[in-house]
Amino acid sequence: MLGPIEIFEALMFLLVTPGLLIPLVDRGMREERSGGYGFLGYLGVAVLVAALILTLTLALELSSLGQRVFAFEDTLLFDRYSAYLGVLVSLGTLLVAVASIPEVKGWSTAPSFYSLILLTLAGVLAMLFVSDMATLLSAWTLVAVASYVVVGLKKDDPRSLEGAAKYGLMGAASSSLMVLGIAVLVGLTGTSFLPESIRISGFQMSLILVTLIVLVASFGFKLGIFPFHAWLPDVYGGVHPLLVSYIAGVVKMAAIAGILRMVLPLVASTGPQNWLHVLGLLAVLTMTYGNMVALVQKNVQRMMAYSSIAHAGYLLVGFAAVADPLSRVTGLQGVVLHLTTYVLAKVGVFVGLAYLIRRGLGTTLEDMRGIGRRMPALSLGIAVLLLSLMGMPPLLGFWSKFTYLFLSVVDTAPWLTLIAILNSGISVGYYAQVIRYMFFKEGGGEAPAERASDPEVAVVVLTAILSVVLGLGLAQPIAEAFGP
Amino acid sequence: MPTVYWYLSVSFVLAAIGLYGLVAKRNLIRMLISVELVFNGALLALLSFSSTSAASKPTGVVLALLAISLAAAEVGVVVSIAILMFRVKRSLDVFELTESRG
Amino acid sequence: MEFAQTTAVVAWALPYLGALLSLALSKLGRVRDYIAASTLGLSAISATLLAREVFSGHGGLVTWSVDWVPGMGVSLGVYVDTLSGAMALIIAWLCFLIGVYSLEYMAHDPGRTRYWFFFDFFVGSMLLLVMADNLLIMFLGWEGTGLASYALIGHWYTDEQGRWVGDPGRTALGVPMWFPPSHSGLRALTFTRLGDVGFLLGIGVLYSLTGTFSIPEIAHSSGTWAAWLAARGLLLPFLLAFSLGAMAKSAQFPFHEWLVTAMTGPTSVSALIHAATMVKAGVYFLLRFAPIFKLAEHQLMHTLPAGAEAIHAYFTFITLIGAFTAFFMATQALVARELKLILAFSTASQLGYMFMALGSAGLMEELANGILAGFSHFMSHAIFKAALFLGAGAIIHAVHSKYVDDMGGLAGHMRYTFAAMLVTALSLAGVPPLMGFWSKDSVVEAAYESGVGLAFALGVVTAGLTAFYSTRLVLRTFFYEGSENVRHLEAEHRLHEAHPLMLAPYFLLAVATLLLGLTWPAVGPEILSKVASNVLALEEAPHVEVHLNPFLLGVSLPLVFGGIGIGWFAYQTSSGRRLLVAIRQSEPLSAIQDFLYDRWYINSIYYRVIVGGFAWLSRNGFRWFDSLVIDGFYHRLLPQSTWEASAIGWRFEKGVVDRGYHERLVSAVLGVGRTLRRSQTGLINHYLLMFFAGLAALILAFLVWVV
Incomplete structure (x- = not known):
């Protein structure tokens, strides 16, 4: 009988081995094969399918087990919440890999691509289960470093380079903040074990609060929280969307994991109201900024970048709810649902944009004029995903918004609910623009038609279908089966 | 004043210098050096905090060593990005990296 | 599921299925159109069977429910009492008739697939809204109608100039007053969405206070939550916010603007959305909730008088808004030059009457009488307004212009249309013994009994205005010597009566308004007492009779006939026409006309x-x-x-x-x-x-x- 520890070991082995070997293999066969590196794509997909199956097994096992499992001298902690998030990232990576096959096989950096996504996934999965500062730091650095390189993989595109430089530099700076946070915690607890709670008094409470703020800054950098977001529009908006789909959908989860494991347990010691106020303020700033600037974007890819910022803001609302024990459970349930919506939607949309680029169109609103006619499945899929992000019932996005807005903070901080609802309303303004351009504008007659054989289209349609199906009744079961 | 506070002030000063460099310098390599400074400030803080109690001393030292190697890896990657930049743009001026904005 | 429950579910679910079929079978062309319309027919039949079940057996109530998201207390279900049973019946048949009309009217439109999809989707949502047993489902239907209306109003989104509402180039206070379909669709959505914010807020508040979305449970616990709100001085704001959705949907001031520009949609859509259904959603909201609020008022009367006062103030507010809207929109109908705009203003005005009636219901001694007044005007308005819109569509199609200036003298050429529109326009004006007269009279009576003198006065004056503009409409379309356009078409022998598939629906509706009106004194009390026999939160089954108050008649009938008379004078006599010309040439009077034409610059x-x-x-x-x-x-x-x-x-x-x-x-x-x-x-x-x-x-x- 495979326990969680064995499954995890198998996962690491499964992901790290090909991840490390692929570049070696490539050295051995220098000549370009006809069709480039296509076989790598299939290999990557096969590995990721296996990874998905493993993470699913892990999640289901932990869910039925009903309790948490410690491993490796308490440096890892398995619980069903993180296991579910692991399923999400595996799915996301798999989808990106499938969608990447036709595009990446012509890149000279293809081996690096496939190797890195496998390694990053390993890092994110590890990150989800950490319970020790050393492990956390290692997993975090793995994810960070791999993602800097992934961003820069399209070597002939100057914006890819620019994105990598900005992301890398700011990431390095924020990593130092994490060390600072660790510093304080080590000083207070005396061990490197991630504390589940701290008993402190008086002055130390403000110290913890400051430390938590610093840690939120460090993790929040990756999430795109205001004022740590500045790199995000440039990277998400300028780099090739296929790469962005990976960063936006999967790498973010590492930051979430960090917050879940390192920050949230300490909230109780800061005094619940303080936490609510800090996160509430950040949430309001982030979502308002994201939504307001998204409204004036003409480039859909950049618009989606700002939308990611706005969604990070919504996520913070869910985290803010942790402060009050009454709303804690629903807040975290909301976070789970929101992450599901978000991973599906962002991977889908960016893959869709990558498809448009591959077929020769750009990603501005003008370029997307009328493509609803020539690429109906793709456009419909994107439209459904945007509606899900918007929070339109009965899609999954609606249920997630409903949970973490209405059910969580409405009692403790109704002003936050109100602002979040208003922001959702504002977001309709720009999502609807995209849908409008796709379906209700003339033009696009010369656009190429979509081909059923293109995996990107399948990925978009699949994520859209999932958003619909999960929204039709699975939201509650998921939240309960894998909730906190 | 207990020794810890001395060390903390030094780490704070280091970090501040590093921050200044990040914000005020144009050359990517200079900025990287500044990042290292900030990091070292944080590292020093780690060591200072962990020295306050006997239990945390070894933990702190081990973590610090780990952090050094991890940071080295991180900065190493950013250096490789800087090399790529130099190859492509023949310059290390971050002002040239402003194609995405707004 | 028992038979009755099946009929209820089929009634709202079948149109949704029809919508999907419209998409899936789009290659079938005309056959698909017929299939889509037939689903509406089947749905109407189902609604009829349902009504029979509700009114005969089952103690006046059919319910059905299935859990959707148990953890959040969300279920999908219907609660069909005599009120919603009657409304669903009327709505379903009207939608079917309009669907039949659309078969011919939209026969050559290239966007038919979209049209039928959203048409059926809309009908399903509307029926769901009316039959919903909990606020979330009601909201779902509500939003569904909003979405469909956006798509249908902007159906001709390619924005050819012929599809616009307003005069291109005309500005008022620097703001352009011409609206293409895509803009109008957006306006419709925006205005109603604004109201929906209040609605949703209200739902949220109720859920947090009662822990449920279920409407019957909210009704039964009304004393509790109302007391909680009243104790904090929040009852009136809550009621107002909660009703914002209804006010916006039913185009009450200040949300009325969207209804005007919604005329950019096809006329069948205007008939559907502005006569039969969507705007009536707000009326249904009040019909459903007024008894609940009144119940709360009774319970608070002795324990927390401030709360009862708040509810009283709320009803007064609704009455006044309704009365004002009625008057305000009628003034604009006086000078409108587009045929459909006259009808649009008229619709908003009559909706104001309904709101006035329902607001008055809360202020009267016998709540049920006010509710029934509102209900009967809803029914009668739906019938004659749908007929007027459908007929207008036929006319516009015949003369190839939306302007009343390009019509005239059509009485001889389109006899049946003329007959139907004459009858329904007179019903609108409130001429006895047509149905419109009875229902308007009951509304005015309710206003009188409410004690809000201003509302009563506005209601009465508006009756006169209504008579005038209805007369104007009929005269300018069918009499008045033919315009150049008409003479031109006559010469080419291109003026003919409407196609039977278009003519039959509105002709039938005209017959209905006539028959209903003639038999109302006998049949009315029967119908109304049946409708009121088992309504949620309506306590006593009232004693219903149809009687006429001589004082009120003495005030309103002269205004009605006077309005008709003045209209006749202005448009049929030469001295009247000279007067019109003089008005146009006089600076101050023509400035007033511009003021009204530009919708009070609102x-x-x-x-x-x-x-x-x-x-x-x-x-x-x-x-x-x-x-x-x-x-x-x-x-x-x-x-x-x-x-x-x-x-x-x-x-x-x-x-x-x-x-x-x-x-x-x-x-x-x-x-x-x-x-x-x-x-x-x-x-x-x-x-x-x-x-x-x-x-x-x-x-x-x-x-x-x-x-």
Whole structure:
């Protein structure tokens, strides 16, 4: 009988081995094969399918087990919440890999691509289960470093380079903040074990609060929280969307994991109201900024970048709810649902944009004029995903918004609910623009038609279908089966 | 004043210098050096905090060593990005990296 | 599921299925159209069977429910009492008739697939809304109708000039007064969405106070939650916010603007949305909730009088809004030049009557009488207004123009249409013994009994205005010597009666309004007491009779006939026509006509004050915003009384200044976004600065706060 520890070991082995070997293999066969590196794509997909199956097994096992499992001298902690998030990232990576096959096989950096996504996934999965500062730091650095390189993989595109430089530099700076946070915690607890709670008094409470703020800054950098977001529009908006789909959908989860494991347990010691106020303020700033600037974007890819910022803001609302024990459970349930919506939607949309680029169109609103006619499945899929992000019932996005807005903070901080609802309303303004351009504008007659054989289209349609199906009744079961 | 506070002030000063460099310098390599400074400030803080109690001393030292190697890896990657930049743009001026904005 | 429950579910689910079929079978062309319309017919039959079940057996109530998301207390279900059973019946049949009409009317439209999809989707949503047993499902249906109306109003989104509402090139206070379909669709959605915010807020409040979305449970616990709100002085604001959705959906002032420009949609859509269904959703809301609020008022009367007063104030407010809307929109119908616009203004005006009746219901001794007055006017208006719209569509199609100026003299050429529209227009005017007379009379009576004198006065005056513009409509369309356009068409022998598939529905409806009216004294009490026999939260089954109050008749009938008379005089006699010409040539009178034609400048005020005001807010802060609004209103309201002296010079001055404001119109909200966007300079040093400065600020702020 495979326990969680064995499954995890198998996962690491499964992901790290090909991840490390692929570049070696490539050295051995220098000549370009006809069709480039296509076989790598299939290999990557096969590995990721296996990874998905493993993470699913892990999640289901932990869910039925009903309790948490410690491993490796308490440096890892398995619980069903993180296991579910692991399923999400595996799915996301798999989808990106499938969608990447036709595009990446012509890149000279293809081996690096496939190797890195496998390694990053390993890092994110590890990150989800950490319970020790050393492990956390290692997993975090793995994810960070791999993602800097992934961003820069399209070597002939100057914006890819620019994105990598900005992301890398700011990431390095924020990593130092994490060390600072660790510093304080080590000083207070005396061990490197991630504390589940701290008993402190008086002055130390403000110290913890400051430390938590610093840690939120460090993790929040990756999430795109205001004022740590500045790199995000440039990277998400300028780099090739296929790469962005990976960063936006999967790498973010590492930051979430960090917050879940390192920050949230300490909230109780800061005094619940303080936490609510800090996160509430950040949430309001982030979502308002994201939504307001998204409204004036003409480039859909950049618009989606700002939308990611706005969604990070919504996520913070869910985290803010942790402060009050009454709303804690629903807040975290909301976070789970929101992450599901978000991973599906962002991977889908960016893959869709990558498809448009591959077929020769750009990603501005003008370029997307009328493509609803020539690429109906793709456009419909994107439209459904945007509606899900918007929070339109009965899609999954609606249920997630409903949970973490209405059910969580409405009692403790109704002003936050109100602002979040208003922001959702504002977001309709720009999502609807995209849908409008796709379906209700003339033009696009010369656009190429979509081909059923293109995996990107399948990925978009699949994520859209999932958003619909999960929204039709699975939201509650998921939240309960894998909730906190 | 207990020794810890001395060390903390030094780490704070280091970090501040590093921050200044990040914000005020144009050359990517200079900025990287500044990042290292900030990091070292944080590292020093780690060591200072962990020295306050006997239990945390070894933990702190081990973590610090780990952090050094991890940071080295991180900065190493950013250096490789800087090399790529130099190859492509023949310059290390971050002002040239402003194609995405707004 | 028992038979009765099946009929209920089929009634709302079948149109949704029809919508999907419209998409899936789009290759079948005409056959698909017939299939889509047949689903509506089947749904109507199902609604009939349901009504039979509700009214005969089952103690006047059919319910069905299935859990959807148990953990959040969300279920999908229906609660069909005599009220919703009757409404569903009327709605389903009207939608079916309009669907039959659409078969021919939209036969050559290239966007038919979209049309039928949204048409059926709309009908399903409307029926779901009316039959819903909980607020979330009701809201789902509500939003469904909103979405469908957006798509249908903007159906001709390619915006050819012939599809616009308004006169291209005409501006009022610097704001353009012509609206293409895509813009109109957006306006419809925006205005109703604004109201929906209040609705949703209300739902949220009720859920948090009662722990359930179920309408019957909310009704039974009304004393509790109302007391809670009243104790904190929140009852009146809550009621108002909760009703905002209904007010917006039913185009009450100040949300009325969307209904006017919604005429850009196909006429069948106008009939569907503005006569039969969507606008009636707000009326249904009040029909459903007025008894519940009244119940709360009774329970609070002795324990918390302040709460009962709040509810009383709420009903008064609804009455006044309704009365004002009725009057306000009728004045605009007087001068409208597009056939469909006259009907649109008329619809909003009659909706005002319904709101007035339902508001009065809460103020009267016998709540049920007011409810029934509102219900009977709903029924009667749906019938005759649908007929008028459908007939208007036939006429517009025949003369190839939407302007009443291009009609005239059609009585001889389109006999049946003329007959149908004459009957229904007279019903609208409230001429006995047609159905419109009985229902309007009961509404006016309710207003009288409410004790709100202003409402009663406005209601009565509006009756006169209604009679006048209905007469004007009939005369200018069918009498009045033919316009050039008509003579031209006559010469080419291109004027003919409408196609049977189009003619039959509205002809049937005209017959219905006639028969119903003739038999109402006998049949009316039967129908109405049956409808009221088992309504949620309506306590006593009232004693219903149809009687006429001589005093009220003495006041209203002269106004009605007077209105008709004046209309006849103005449009059929030569001296009347000379008078019209003189009005057009007189500066002050024609300025008043422009004022009414441009909708009391309300639309312009919205675009300039609300949107323009936002720009001021973002730049100059609240003090400036305040003075601009007050100033602005003063500068707009003032000319209404000093029009003569300042008209010309004032208009010139505003014309020059306005252009500046108009540029800012669109960039108002976007301006905020653009300003924020400037923080993304592209320079990583700035980003890093933002990062650390932000972090420092955050830490400092919270240290100061906490410590």
